[in-house]
Amino acid sequence: MASQEKIVLGVDPGTATTGYGIIAKKKGIETVQAIEYGVIVTQKEFPLSERLYIIYQKINHLIENYHPTEVAVEEIFFNKNSKTAISVGEARGVILLNAAMQSIPVFEYTPLQVKQSVVGYGRAKKEQVIYMVKTILNINEKKLTPDDVADALAVAICHAFQSGTNYTYV
């Protein structure tokens, strides 16, 4: 019997593309395994409400299939472009709702925390994050595209390696 597992669903939400990554971490073992990852793409031609419903359904499907015990998302902030902020917020609201409906706790990390955890350096570049995500999860695919997938896996890794109370519950 495997020791108790933490199954983390990391999500990088967006109304057009939502990246997701599910990883497992066995208790007491300092490695993580990728279970499933990918991206939910919705078409601009669809009404926004239906695009959000598509995201909801796909995330629901992932939850039902892989039974994540925790959800991890990156804290978002924008200096400009509040239109993007609203749009990301809409997709994010759907993800958080999804988790709450299934009684799965959600944890939030700043980009600094994610980079610190994955690369060991809070100001790491995007390429370094992608490289480390591939290395940690032993993913051989040349590219993890779009970036949303790597970002979702990165925040999942960040959460998998947290212990204690070093995180924000949202």
Add this chain to the structure above:
Amino acid sequence: MASQEKIVLGVDPGTATTGYGIIAKKKGIETVQAIEYGVIVTQKEFPLSERLYIIYQKINHLIENYHPTEVAVEEIFFNKNSKTAISVGEARGVILLNAAMQSIPVFEYTPLQVKQSVVGYGRAKKEQVIYMVKTILNINEKKLTPDDVADALAVAICHAFQSGTNYTYV
């Protein structure tokens, strides 16, 4: 038998307070009636995901009880404070999802369109909007507080009086 009714659920979303107003308009009759209105308040102490779930459940309850045929929301934009934009977006995403899950179309209006429709003047002040909402719906309560309730009723009125294709489907 009453002639075919349009039952509009207007919503002014926010993670802390979400105003809602349900109004009915009979076909061919140029008046509207308030059916139900109020505000959903969620406590800051709760995790955000659970607050969104509370909003979802209450809106769902309204839909099941009053069977709105259409949902109306105001288009939002912010010049500053993207934190607020994300937060409003999260609640808005839940409302839109809710409507899509129940196959109710969602219509969106700019603040200018709402004021034009309710007050007859696109740059009307908040007090004028509240006054006209009370007059149109024959609501005697001294105050329609918080503003979110009047705003939700205002966008519902705006939509109830639209005809043809003069709106944005979101």
